[in-house]
Amino acid sequence: MTGRDGFARRYRVEHRTKYSYSDEVSSSYGRAYLTPREFPGQRLVSHDLTIDPVPSDRSVGTDVYGNTTSYFHVTAEHTELVVTGISVVDVQRPVPASADGPWEQARPTSVNGPLAVEFTLDLRPPEVSAEVTAYAAESLTPGRPMLEAVTDLNTRIHRDFAYRSGSTNVSTRVADVFAAREGVCQDFARIAAACLRSHGLAARYVSGYLATDPPPGKERMVGVDATHAWAAVWVPADSASDRTGHWIGFDPTNDQFADERYVTAAWGRDYADVPPLRGIIYTDARESIITVSVDVAPLEV
Numbered sequence: 001m002t003g004r005d006g007f008a009r010r011y012r013v014e015h016r017t018k019y020s021y022s023d024e025v026s027s028s029y030g031r032a033y034l035t036p037r038e039f040p041g042q043r044l045v046s047h048d049l050t051i052d053p054v055p056s057d058r059s060v061g062t063d064v065y066g067n068t069t070s071y072f073h074v075t076a077e078h079t080e081l082v083v084t085g086i087s088v089v090d091v092q093r094p095v096p097a098s099a100d101g102p103w104e105q106a107r108p109t110s111v112n113g114p115l116a117v118e119f120t121l122d123l124r125p126p127e128v129s130a131e132v133t134a135y136a137a138e139s140l141t142p143g144r145p146m147l148e149a150v151t152d153l154n155t156r157i158h159r160d161f162a163y164r165s166g167s168t169n170v171s172t173r174v175a176d177v178f179a180a181r182e183g184v185c186q187d188f189a190r191i192a193a194a195c196l197r198s199h200g201l202a203a204r205y206v207s208g209y210l211a212t213d214p215p216p217g218k219e220r221m222v223g224v225d226a227t228h229a230w231a232a233v234w235v236p237a238d239s240a241s242d243r244t245g246h247w248i249g250f251d252p253t254n255d256q257f258a259d260e261r262y263v264t265a266a267w268g269r270d271y272a273d274v275p276p277l278r279g280i281i282y283t284d285a286r287e288s289i290i291t292v293s294v295d296v297a298p299l300e301v
Contacts, residue, residue, distance in 0.1 A: 007043060007090035008260045010301040013209050015227070016293045017277055019081040023285035028074040030279035033207065033266040034085035035060075035068035042264055045088040052082045067266035067274060079285075083277060090301060093260045097248045099146035099235040106146045106235050107200040113245045116234040119202035123270055127174040127194045135178075136195035150233055150250060153195060157188055158255035170271060185229045186271050188252040192231035193270070202234035204267045206249060207274045209296045211261040226294050227276055230258055232267070263296065 015034055030051075038044045051058070055072040063069050074081065099106065108116035122128045139153035162182040170186070174194050177183040183191075193203035210228045230251040237245050249258030266274035276292075 005043075005090075006092055007301055008093040009091045009211070010045070010299040011089050011091065011209075011211060011263055012295075012297045012299055013087045013089060013263055014084065014293075014295045014297075015086075015209075015276065016082065016084045018291040020289045020291070021079050021281075021283060021285040022287040023283055024077045024079060025081070025281050025283040025285065026075075026077055027282040028078070028081055028279060029281075030072050030074075030081075030083065030277060032070040032072075032083060032085065032277050033067055033274045034083075034087075034276060035070065035265070036087050036089045036208070037067065037264050037266060039264075041092040041094060043090040045090060047085070047087040050082075050084045050086075052080075052084075053078050063268075063273075065266070065268050065273065067268070088299065089263050091260045091263060094249075094258065097147055097257060098238050099150070099248065101146060101236075102143045103140055103146040103149045103199075103201065104143070106233075108202050108234055108236070108245070112236050113202065113234060116202040116245060119204055119234065119269060120197050120200055121269070122194075122197060125173075127190065128198045129175060131178055132174065132191075132194045133198040136198050139195075140199050140201075146233075146235055147248075150196075150248070153192065154250045154252050154257075155255050157191055157195075157252035161188060161191070161252075163188075163253060170275065185251075185253040189229040189231045190270065192250070192252050196231070196233055204232040204234075204247060205270050205273065206230050206232050206258075206264055206267045207271070207276065208265040209263040209294060211263075211296050211298060226292065227265075228253075228262075229271070230262070232258075 035047050036044050049070050051072050053074050053076040056075040058072040060070050139149050164182040168183045168187050177187045196203040232247040232249040234247050268274045
């Protein structure tokens with residue numbers, strides 16, 4: 001069932017991060033990517049970001065990819081810092097993905113997809129290796145329809161890599177995940193992006209959330225009650241109304257394409273572009289604990 005204005009689902013997203021330190025912190029600088037994006041298919045109804053202790057300075061801006069970023073500086077001495085983002089978001093049920101042509105024709109150029117070309121580039125340090133290229137080639141066989149190839153790659157990553165919480169961290173390389181054959185959603189999204197880029201396709205890293213309570217008839221998915229990550233692949237324009245091409249989100253963690261259960265917070269080329277929170281502190285503390293809780297609750301549209 002679709003609610004007002006064609007949006008299928010409304011969610012209240014609460015993302016709370018608590019930092020606890022073993023000694024006083026005299027100054028803390030932070031930058032957050034906790035404001036969900038607005039784009040066709042997703043509407044931000046409201047957003048509030050609270051920080052405790054109250055910052056002496058804060059501002060909101062937009063990065064190069066159009067993501068909303070929130071900067072803050074806490075100067076009051078503290079042993080705990082709590083950052084809470086609360087958003088209400090409407091999500092539309094996606095139009096069935098369309099990408100029937102050969103995947104080779106989906107490589108962006110300065111003519112058909114100038115804004116997508118950047119997303120074909122490898123990272124620094126490089127993540128595309130001979131192993132990644134060969135792994136991707138098993139799905140990206142010559143002349144294979146784009147959507148069929150991406151579906152196969154999505155399924156293979158889901159099958160070949162075990163989801164194991166705590167097995168990696170934000171600095172774990174794609175090569176290390178390949179060696180261990182285990183990781184978490186961020187790792188699987190980065191593998192998918194590296195695979196696509198290894199063959200000249202454009203891939204985004206997408207940061208966001210999954211609905212906690214699945215719609216009727218849908219299974220509960222891995223990655224709920226935490227931040228989630230998935231990938232998106234660019235495909236060329238397929239109609240007169242689609243002049244710049246479009247992006248198709250897919251989730252190797254759950255072996256499916258992104259639908260109305262996915263709330264997008266930010267996107268970039270990699271996790272490092274859009275971490276939920278990053279910052280610098282000044283302290284003599286030797287120990288710290290980070291506690292993150294996420295709740296995505298459906299509301300009436």
